Amino acid sequence: FIHKLVLLSVPLSSLLVSAVVLDEYAKTEGAWILSLVKREYSVGTVLECAIKCNIETAFTCRSFMYIEKDQECLTIPANGKIESVLRRTSTSLYEKKEYLMECVNGIGMDYRGTKSKTNSGKTCQRWASKYPHKPKYALMTPSTHPKADLESNFCRNPDGDSKGPWCYTTDPDTRWETCNVQNCSEECMHCSGKNYRGKISTTENGYTCQHWNAQKPHNHGYIPSALLEKYLEENYCRNPDGDPRPWCFTTSPSKRWDFCSIPRCTSEPPRVVEELTCATGDGSAYRGTIGVTASGKACQVWATQTPQQHNRTPDNYPCKGLELNYCRNPDHEKMPWCFTTDPETRWEYCKVPSCGDVPGPDYAAPPPAEEDCYVGDGTDYRGMVTETISGKRCQSWSSMTPHSHNKTPQVFPKADLRRNLCRNPDGDRAPWCYTTDPSVRWEFCSAVTQQIVEYFMKALEEMFSVDWLSDCKVGNGGTYRGPTSMTMLGVTCQSWSAQSPHQHASFTPESHPDKGMESNNCRNPDNDVNGPWCYTTDRNQKWDYCQIPDSGLTCGQPVTKPRRCFGRIVGGCVSKPHSWPWQISLRTNSKRPSAYMVVLGTHTEGANEPSKQERKLEKLILGPGETDIALLKLESPAIINDKVLPACLPEKDYVVPPGTECYVTGWGETQGTGGEGLLKETGFPVIENKVCNRPAYLNNRIKDHEMCAGNIEGGADSCQGDSGGPLVCHAQNTFVLQGVTSWGLGCANAMKPGVYVRVSKFTDWINSQIKMNS
The missing domain is CATH 2.40.20.10 (Plasminogen Kringle 4)
Incomplete structure (x- = not known):
């Protein structure tokens, strides 16, 4: 027994040493610093590389890079504050924390x-x-x-x-x-406290802050795991939504949220490189003198409250250049704006010239969305994917937070670097994006190649043959055991047990006995987010990824990929036929359940397609407490196929994080925008209830079982005739039914987003009613 304890203490001690040493470093996946001064080492583990950096004598080692598959270690004197951080596949950058601290x-x-x-x-x-x-x-x-x-x-x-x-x-x-x-122990903030990282957790009125990852007593969408760039740690005061200063939800059921009392720092705030004649990105740095809106209305002086009352004052936003009546962007809108002197128009965007050769923001409809698949390396990909292959949300190309970079619309004017859409501006092997996770600089995206799409469709035609199903992956392919043994570039894989032409020690049948590495088949022993890979038989290419298709059909994953027309039903675009296969049409001549007819599998309002399925309604089940939701029981089951497929239900009480892209579809009122009689779609971001209930928006009308979504400037919305329709949000390559179209103040009006029933609040009720009525 004592002998066993001694044996066990060795690996435990090693783990503790590893944890202590590596805790001195901040890790960023997919990052690389190009440094002329460096030392290269061949080591078996990241811990050995960290030790090499700690004892480096050739220079002061501020960071190191480790490539696990190559077992390559590079120590360098630079870090991300000294040199530019670049992208590189399967490389991890470790920076000494002591050289990153600015206090x-x-x-x-x-x-x-x-x-x-x-x-x-x-x-x-x-x-x-x-x-x-x-x-x-x-x-x-x-x-x-x-x-x-x-x-x-x-x-x-x-x-x-x-x-x-x-x-x-x-x-x-x-x-x-x-x-x-600044002193590290000093609790203070610069500007509006956007970058405040202190530990104050009590509000100015004495309330204790609720933990950000808690949903009681207050349900909310500021989820730390979904908004990693906001640093929503513990229950510390933060400012994730552009308010005048940090705040938090409170632990008091009677007080949803409150501001925190944090003094301003005495040290100078971060300097902004002012743009005087044009705007880059969202125009946050614009400090020019344009004082009229895009429609020609004069701007109101920021320091005044007439005719528009507001809190965007120089005192509340001290670092935003709110001088006189000049157009500015103090609160992370998509471009500079101002309150207007027209009592009937609260605010409008300004037409500030864009820096560089790229055209300014499009005031008309955006370019049409294309297929979410690409040809070749995807340089010409113009689809609407905004998530990486591991499900991380993409950072906007014009943003420098959390990752600073030079892949901007100005530098790559022909690469279509709109919003946070996956693109390939630099000719990499596939579309990619920077992520909103501070610890992961970039990843490839979940868009698939045209070859895989064709392979997938052929497999559908062959009725999901066993051979096809055996050669597909789930998620990142950690459990993949298929026969593919060739890389995506057509190179034969080296056997995992072989050490020629490439030597390796980290990934062998002995080191990973449960990973199916008996031959030279593609595998994913290290859970690489980009999927299965292998060492190659090409002496000039040590390893590469394999092309393994995803498996099966499931809820929320239509065979025909939607256009995902984002940001324009009113102002939307006509959908591709059957790309939203959960859309139904409910028809009736009276209010008796037996008089209702449910039409599925159609694209036209006339419902004359061969794919149409009609089902009579057996029962109509109204939501609890007169809430605006209902269940329909069909007289006979619908046939699930590529044109009739359900969306997925959300997790119980899940609150969609702000900024998540969601889509509504319907045959409702289009107000002369075209596409009448055809299913239309439009996409827009979710707005957190805290913001949506501000006086300028919907002024505390939104209840906990409801949610808001829409463009603040208006222009796209669900409308009359769309009520009861789906609001689906895209996450992890799946569409989830998060909302049911309910009500709004007009259609597509500025500052008046649409209101939807929050489906996650009714999952228990839905499941119980299904059991009771089955």
Whole structure:
């Protein structure tokens, strides 16, 4: 027994050492820093690579990169604050946390941040330089203080000055000055607290904050796992929705949410590179002097409350350049805007020229959406996928949060880098995007190649033969045991037990006995999000992915992929036939259940297609408490096929995160936009109830069992005739029925999004009624 304990203590000790060492680093998947100065090592584990960085003598190692499949380790003196971070497949970047911190502990002798300006704004002189100032007593140099990190011109405190980090300046008249670096223990915020990461968890009125990952006492959509870039940790005050300052939901059932009292920092806020004549991305940095809207209305001065009352004031948004009546974007809208001096028009967007060669925002309909499959490497892919292969939400191409990059619409004007759509601007092997997960820089997307689509359709025609089903994957293919043994480029796989032409130790039948690696078949032993792979028999290509199709049909996954016309029923576009196979048409001549007829499998309102299925209604079950939802029991079951397929039901009480893309379909009122008689669709983002209940929106009309979705500027909406229709949201390559069209203030009006019954609040009722009436 004692002998067993001793044996067990060895791996446990190794795990503890690994955890302690690696905890010193921040990890980002899919990231790479191109550094001229580096050291390369061949090591078997990431822990060994971390140790190499910790004991590096050639330079100060601030980060390392590890490629597990190649067992390659590179230590470098740079990190993401010094050099640009690039994309690279299957590479993990590990950055030492101490070099990422931009605050000081005590007097800041351990400060390793990148601040390089003094209190008065003077630029720091490089520590190794002797001009314009010779170092103090010739002692403050990299050679005399090798552990003080004096390799650049960053503020440091090598001599233990009581006032904290300092530097010699490039001003000949000022030898040195202290730098104003925030204290790590100081609880303060810059601007509106968007980047506040402190630990205050009590509101200004004394309420304790509810944990962000909790749904009691208040149900909400600010889910940490879905909004990783918002840093919704524990129950700390945060500002995820552009409010004037951080807030939180409270633990009091009678107080849904409250602002937090957080003082402003005394150190200078992050500097914005001002754009004076044009706007990049959403125009957050625009500081020009345009003061009229796109329709020619004069803008209201931000500091006034006439004729429009509002809270977008210079005091509430101190870092947003709200001067006079100039167009600005203080709250993450899609472009600069302003309140207008027209009492009948609260606000409008402004037509600010776009920087670079790319045209400005399209004020008409967006380009038509194409198939969600691609040919070749997908350079010409123009589909509507906005999720990576592992289900992560894509970051907008014009955004620099959470990942800074240069793949912008201005740099790649012909790559169609709209919104956060998956694209391939740089000629990679497939469409991809940066993710909203701070720890995963980028991933390939879930769009599939045309070859797979054709293969899939052929398999359908062969009625799902056993041979086909055996050669498909579920999810990322971790359980795939099919016979494919060739990479996506047509190269034969090397046997997993072989060490030629490529040597490897991490992935063998012995190291992974339960992964089906007995031959040279494609497998996924490391749960790579991009799917099965193998080492290749090509001496110049160590490994590559394999082309394995996804398996089967399921709810929410139509055979005919929808166009996903996002952002334009009113202002929408005509759907592809049978791309929304859960859409039905309910017809009646009276209010008796037996007089109702349910029509399925049609695209036209006239319902004259051969695919049409008609079913009489046996029973109509109204929702509890006169809520705007009902169940229909058919006299006989519908036949499920490629034109009649249900959407998936959501998890109980699930609240869709804000910004999630959702779609409504219907044959309702189009107000002269065309497409009458054909099924139309439109897509728009979900709006959190907290925002939707603001006075300028729907002013506390939204109940917990309802949800909002729509474009704040109007232009697309469900309308009369669409009531009871589906609102489906796209996640994990599946459409989920999250809402039922209920009501709205007009159709497609600005600041008046549509209101839908929240289906997740009724899953227990739905299941119980199905059992009672089966």
